[in-house]
């Protein structure tokens with residue numbers, strides 16, 4: 224009945240009247256501001272998605288919307304249109320309302336806008352506003368970033384172009400990281416595994432501790448052991464456990480210490496920086512030429528010379544360059560980073576690289592032990608120790624250590640026979656027994672060889688002793704005779 228102008232004026236007046244007497248203040252956070260997406264809207268949406276699912280009863284209805292964005296493996300929950308949610312922060316209760324209204328027909332815009340106008344309205348008591356609003360919004364941003372990281376798939380970065388930059392000024396190339404390895408599937412001693420998981424959790428939650436103790440927020444792990452014992456799988460499990468990205472640093476592609484430093488500066492926080500096979504990631508022949516005769520190239524190996532042509536770190540990668548990379552001033556240009564080095568030969572590495580502060584935790588990845596075998600049986604055959612015949616279990620326990628088989632070899636036997644559990648176990652016992660017998664006979668052969676060598680050595684020594692004794696005897700006699708003669 225009202226003409227539109229009058230209705231508008233009336234609404235405005237009512238709103239003004241209402242605001243004057245209301246004890247609440249309202250904040251509108253619209254999805255699009257002008258033509259730009261409002262970051263705060265996205266943050267609030269993510270934050271409320273976590274709050275909504277944990278407190279479904281706090282919403283004004285029992286309905287939540289579900290979404291999954293492209294390439295994300297996580298599902299997010301959201302408030303339905305025009306729904307409300309009550310939240311609490313520092314003892315203050317606030318109310319969120321999700322408001323969706325149809326957009327008026329568009330005239331011209333540089334950007335196609337959605338058909339609906341979406342926004343959140345935050346209701347706070349006026350007396351709480353001065354001390355709650357800002358910290359609450361900061362808190363929301365922080366939580367939203369955490370959720371974003373959890374929802375997004377991990378990224379695997381690599382420096383395949385060495386240290387040179389692409390058109391966006393990035394030295395790293397990235398692909399989605401979808402390695403399925405987790406600590407549940409990793410076969411290793413459960414006590415050691417729990418220790419590593421606690422260490423990682425303490426590290427991730429340890430910002431205050433690192434600040435208080437004046438340490439850079441970083442940690443180094445050295446994974447060492449024979450090939451196929453799960454070093455790379457462990458790195459993937461670590462990344463999945465913490466939700467960190469991985470930077471796989473190919474050292475052979477990096478030419479200078481400066482490039483190495485630039486690569487480090489371009490890594491993000493909450494990431495794992497990996498150098499695999501650190502003892503042999505260098506092409507010795509190429510390095511020999513460019514280094515002008517440095518026999519070990521990078522000088523990473525124990526006792527190798529640390530030649531730095533030019534003296535300013537610009538000539539080639541050196542041990543000192545790598546040491547600074549892991550524990551120098553530049554290593555803390557970001558935060559919350561883990562360095563992981565892997566090697567098959569720990570004894571070849573320079574002690575400086577292994578010291579605490581650089582490699583804080585040394586993890587030996589061993590041949591398959593009985594506890595590790597039980598984990599593999601569970602993941603590959605879906606059976607626990609109780610499902611396996613006592614005699615078979617006893618036999619496995621008997622031969623597993625002597626067999627010195629890697630988890631990679633054991634899992635190969637299980638993969639081949641995964642459809643027939645009994646056959647898999649039979650073949651595994653067979654393979655382990657054969658390997659154990661081979662190792663034992665090899666050991667016997669070596670012991671016999673050592674015994675023979677020892678025997679020969681003793682014989683030679685006793686013959687030499689005898690000869691010397693003979694020689695000594697003659698001399699003594701001669702001397703005696705001589706002396707006697709002289710006498």
Ligand SMILES: Nc1ncnc2c1ncn2[C@@H]1O[C@H](COP(=O)(O)OP(=O)(O)OP(=O)(O)O)[C@@H](O)[C@H]1O
Pocket residue numbers: 408409410411448449450451452453454455456457567588629630631632634
């Ligand atoms: N401890 C383990 N737990 C579960 N699976 C393992 C383990 N060790 C090896 N494997 C299996 O064997 C394969 C090889 O393992 P991985 O690449 O992690 O070994 P590695 O120690 O990194 O070997 P290398 O020293 O040759 O790089 C993987 O596909 C993995 O499935």
Ligand SMILES: [Mg+2]
Pocket residue numbers: 454455456499565
């Ligand atoms: Mg590996």
